[in-house]
Amino acid sequence: MVIQYKCPNCGDDMAFDSESGKLSCGSCGRTDAIEGFSDEFITTRFSDDEAKEYVCNNCGASVITDADTSATSCSFCGAAVVLADRVSGIHAPDKVIPFQISKEEAIQAFKKWCKNGRLTPKGFMSADRIKGITGIYVPFWLYDLHSVANVNARATRVREYTQGNYIYTETKYYDVHRKIDLTFNKVPVDASEKMNDDLMDKLEPYDYGSLKDFKTPYLAGYLAEKYNYNNKDLFPRVKSKVSGYIDKYISSTISGYSSVRYEEKRVNTKETNAHYVLLPVWMVYYDYDKQEHTFAMNGVNGKVVGKPPLSMAKVSAWFGSIAAATFITAKILTLIVGGDIW
Numbered sequence: 497m498v499i500q501y502k503c504p505n506c507g508d509d510m511a512f513d514s515e516s517g518k519l520s521c522g523s524c525g526r527t528d529a530i531e532g533f534s535d536e537f538i539t540t541r542f543s544d545d546e547a548k549e550y551v552c553n554n555c556g557a558s559v560i561t562d563a564d565t566s567a568t569s570c571s572f573c574g575a576a577v578v579l580a581d582r583v584s585g586i587h588a589p590d591k592v593i594p595f596q597i598s599k600e601e602a603i604q605a606f607k608k609w610c611k612n613g614r615l616t617p618k619g620f621m622s623a624d625r626i627k628g629i630t631g632i633y634v635p636f637w638l639y640d641l642h643s644v645a646n647v648n649a650r651a652t653r654v655r656e657y658t659q660g661n662y663i664y665t666e667t668k669y670y671d672v673h674r675k676i677d678l679t680f681n682k683v684p685v686d687a688s689e690k691m692n693d694d695l696m697d698k699l700e701p702y703d704y705g706s707l708k709d710f711k712t713p714y715l716a717g718y719l720a721e722k723y724n725y726n727n728k729d730l731f732p733r734v735k736s737k738v739s740g741y742i743d744k745y746i747s748s749t750i751s752g753y754s755s756v757r758y759e760e761k762r763v764n765t766k767e768t769n770a771h772y773v774l775l776p777v778w779m780v781y782y783d784y785d786k787q788e789h790t791f792a793m794n795g796v797n798g799k800v801v802g803k804p805p806l807s808m809a810k811v812s813a814w815f816g817s818i819a820a821a822t823f824i825t826a827k828i829l830t831l832i833v834g835g836d837i838w
Contacts, residue, residue, distance in 0.1 A: 501716050502537045504528075511717025514595040514795075519713050530713040591638075591707040594714045595631055595776040595795045602629060602778040605798040606791065610782075627781040627788065631795065633715060633774035634696065635687040635723035638704075639734045640680065640769040647674040647746055648760040651753040672756070674749055680738055684775070685730045687723035691777075695792045697737075698801040702775055706796060710774070720774060727770035735765050 501510040503521035510528070513520035518527040597605065603626065649672040656665050682704050686696035708714070742763055750756055776795025780802075781788055791802030 501533065501713060504534070504537050509716075512594065512714050514598045517594060519716060530711055533713060589635070589710040589774045590771045591773040592633065592710045592714050593702060593704075593706045593773070593775050593796060594708065595718065596706070597776075597778070597793075597795055597798055599629060599631065599778075602631075602780075602793055602795075602798070606778075606780050606793060606800060609800040610804070625783045627783045629778055629780050631718040632777055632779055633718055633720040634691055634777045635721050636684045636696075636773050636775050637687050637723070637727045637730055637734075638771045638773050639683045639685065639727070639731075639767055641683060641734065641738060641765055642768050643676075643678040643680070643738065643742055643763060643765040645674070645676040645678070645742060645746055645764075646760070646762045647676070647750075647758065648672070649674075649750060650757045650759055651750065652755045653752075654754040667754075670753070672750055672753075674746065676742075676746060676749065678742060678745065680741075683734055683738060685734050685737065687725045687730060687772075688721045689724040690721065692790075692792075695790075695801050696777075699775075699777065699792055699794045699799060702794065703796050707773065715774075718776075723772060727767070727772075731767060734767075738765065739763070 501519055502508070503510050503524060503526055505526045506521065506524045508521055508523040510519040510521045510526075512518075512530075513527065516527055518529055519533060520527045606626070606629070651670045651672050653668045653670070654665065655668075656663060658664070684700060684702065686693060742765075746761070747756075778793035778795055780791040780793060780800075782791065783789075789802065789804065791800055791804075793800050
């Protein structure tokens with residue numbers, strides 16, 4: 497079902513306010529703590545049988561409407577969409593990190609980010625073409641993992657020394673064995689097939705100290721996605737995500753050698769816990785040069801990720817300045833040691 501929160505004072509809709517952390521009424525200004533909000537002011541708009549979920553072909557967001565609607569606009573990107581498919585059951589998350597940056601703060605943070613682009617076009621840096629900005633709770637699985645690595649390697653230490661008129665090279669060989677026990681806590685993997693995995697990964701880190709027990713009022717006034725993949729589906733991805741850290745840690749334990757050749761590296765990673773959580777993301781749609789560019793912003797710390805357009809003139813000037821600096825440095829060195837490069 498779809499839930500609405502009505503203001504006890506004036507009856508208007510209430511929404512979660514990121515600044516106060518409470519439900520807030522935009523009409524009369526009343527605020528209420530989420531934990532103490534009375535059930536008598538919670539209403540349902542549609543039953544499970546009446547609610548419909550449709551997918552916007554433009555941005556992939558979910559559009560929820562009544563059973564009689566055949567076309568509408570997407571509240572995520574504003575595009576016209578064709579409605580299809582029924583809504584599945586609501587998946588209740590274990591935890592949620594509420595939005596801590598308001599829409600106005602997100603807009604200002606994005607504009608500041610645009611102006612810092614050294615290689616972006618001047619027109620993009622003006623940050624005056626924001627087509628839309630939408631707050632969405634993205635589903636993630638947070639994994640606790642336990643990894644055990646067994647490593648066998650062949651290492652060498654090489655030493656050169658002079659004796660009389662001869663230069664000697666001494667090579668010593670070592671068999672290296674390591675058994676490493678590692679624990680990872682709260683490794684995030686986004687669970688929505690509609691969200692760009694690279695963007696979601698780059699939004700890290702989140703402040704997991706801000707995790708709260710899930711309550712539906714946190715979603716009021718925002719969009720929310722349910723997960724498409726469960727924790728078992730995404731386990732291969734989270735293993736891949738931590739594998740680089742494991743390799744770096746193994747390398748850090750085998751130092752001081754001239755060379756290291758791994759003969760065996762067995763890593764066994766197991767899931768100890770997985771929690772379904774919703775994390776806050778501002779999606780920003782920006783028009784530039786007749787194209788729409790999509791950016792994502794961490795709803796807690798304001799970190800912006802995405803690929804801005806590049807100014808070819810600025811890129812050429814940048815490479816030109818590097819080439820000129822390199823040439824001048826080479827010229828100075830040549831003059832110092834003798835010779836000429838002209």
